[in-house]
Amino acid sequence: MSFDRSLARCSFCGRHTSEVRRMIAGPGAAYICDECLQICNDILHDPTPFSTQALELASRPPVVIAAPQALGLERPAHSAEPTRSITLEIEQKQQGMTLILHQLHYFEDYFELHYLWIRPPLMAGFSFVPRIIFFLKDNTGAQWTGERGGMLLARPELASGPNNAVYQGNARFKPLPNREARVLTIRAADPLGQFEETPPQPWHYDVHLTV
Numbered sequence: 001m002s003f004d005r006s007l008a009r010c011s012f013c014g015r016h017t018s019e020v021r022r023m024i025a026g027p028g029a030a031y032i033c034d035e036c037l038q039i040c041n042d043i044l045h046d047p048t049p050f051s052t053q054a055l056e057l058a059s060r061p062p063v064v065i066a067a068p069q070a071l072g073l074e075r076p077a078h079s080a081e082p083t084r085s086i087t088l089e090i091e092q093k094q095q096g097m098t099l100i101l102h103q104l105h106y107f108e109d110y111f112e113l114h115y116l117w118i119r120p121p122l123m124a125g126f127s128f129v130p131r132i133i134f135f136l137k138d139n140t141g142a143q144w145t146g147e148r149g150g151m152l153l154a155r156p157e158l159a160s161g162p163n164n165a166v167y168q169g170n171a172r173f174k175p176l177p178n179r180e181a182r183v184l185t186i187r188a189a190d191p192l193g194q195f196e197e198t199p200p201q202p203w204h205y206d207v208h209l210t211v
């Protein structure tokens with residue numbers, strides 16, 4: 001299959017050849033730019049298994065290559081201000097892990113759940129991106145599942161010591177709850193927990209939505 005090299009985009013960040021200093025071609029339509037290569041090099045030299053950079057890289061949206069036209073919307077719009085925010089600050093602990101639901105942010109046609117996950121550090125050589133999966137239900141019967149917990153960032157500066165690691169995540173759900181919704185039931189599970197000798201129970205929260 002032929003590929004028009006003028007359409008080349010870095011497979012890691014989506015930038016075009018004209019936007020980077022160097023672009024290295026891989027097989028097929030795979031490319032990597034000098035800056036993303038530098039990030040990979042930094043990750044290789046970082047002894048921590050899930051550095052902020054490694055998680056950021058792993059959680060980037062997929063790059064669409066050789067699209068007929070520039071999509072123009074590759075980068076998520078983080079500038080949007082929530083139309084409404086609800087502070088939750090509820091935490092639950094189980095089997096050495098704590099999940100803190102921090103806030104709900106409502107936007108025009110979706111809402112986000114911001115959370116912190118405190119757990120023992122993941123072992124070096126661990127090759128999964130850790131995730132929390134969410135299942136939400138309100139009292140009117142509406143249900144949501146998140147984007148596998150959304151983006152997760154390591155926040156080493158929040159950890160209280162070497163025996164815990166803090167990850168910050170946002171999970172996005174669409175559409176917004178009904179106006180009649182009063183109670184939002186949030187269940188969360190660590191999908192890797194299934195490998196534990198005693199698999200953890202899903203976290204379970206009932207959030208009361210005020211009008």
Ligand SMILES: [Zn+2]
Nearest residue numbers: 010013033036
């Ligand atoms: Zn790049």
